[in-house]
Amino acid sequence: MDCCTVSKNNTKEVAITECPSCNEEGKTVQLITIKSLLIASALEIIEPENSYVFCSNAACSIVYFSGNHSQTFMENDLKVPVYPKNQGADVPVCYCFNWTRERLIHSIGTNQGPSHQIKVHVQAGRCGCEVNNPQGTCCLGNVNAFLRSIKEV
Ligand SMILES: [Zn+2]
Numbered sequence: 001m002d003c004c005t006v007s008k009n010n011t012k013e014v015a016i017t018e019c020p021s022c023n024e025e026g027k028t029v030q031l032i033t034i035k036s037l038l039i040a041s042a043l044e045i046i047e048p049e050n051s052y053v054f055c056s057n058a059a060c061s062i063v064y065f066s067g068n069h070s071q072t073f074m075e076n077d078l079k080v081p082v083y084p085k086n087q088g089a090d091v092p093v094c095y096c097f098n099w100t101r102e103r104l105i106h107s108i109g110t111n112q113g114p115s116h117q118i119k120v121h122v123q124a125g126r127c128g129c130e131v132n133n134p135q136g137t138c139c140l141g142n143v144n145a146f147l148r149s150i151k152e153v
Helices: 029-039 101-107 114-123 139-150
Strands: 027-029 050-055 063-066 071-073 090-094
Touching: 027 029, 090 139, 101 114, 101 139, 114 139
Parallel strands: none
Antiparallel strands: 027 050, 050 063, 063 071
C-alpha cells in the first residue's frame, strides 16, 4: 500500500446532484478533477468520501458542491477561470489545448477549424480533460456550442 492510499469503505452516500443554489441538475466529477483544480485552502477541506458535482449553470456562482450539500466551492476556490461561469474573453473553452473564447473567435474563417484540430489531439490521446477542465469532461461539446453561438450573432 503506498503512502497516499487510505482505507475506505466503498459505501458512498446517495449523492444529490441538484445544485443547492440554483437547483439545476449538475454532473458528478471525479475526485482527481477537483484535486487538480482546487487551490490549497479549498483542497484542505474536501472530504474524499463525498462525491462532488459540477454546476454548469452560467448564472450560478457555485462551481462544485458535495453530494450531501455540506460543501460548496466558488470560482475563486479554483486555480483557473471557470467556463462557463466566467464570461472573460481569455477564459479557455478547451483547457487542454488552450482555446480561449478570444482565440476561438479569431479562428473563424481559417482553414483548419479549432474543433478539427482539437479532435485530432483527442483521437491521438493527448487530452487531459479530467485534470485540466473544471467540468472534468471532454471540451469538444463546449467548443462546438460556442462556435455555433458566435456564428449566429
Ligand atoms: Zn448552481
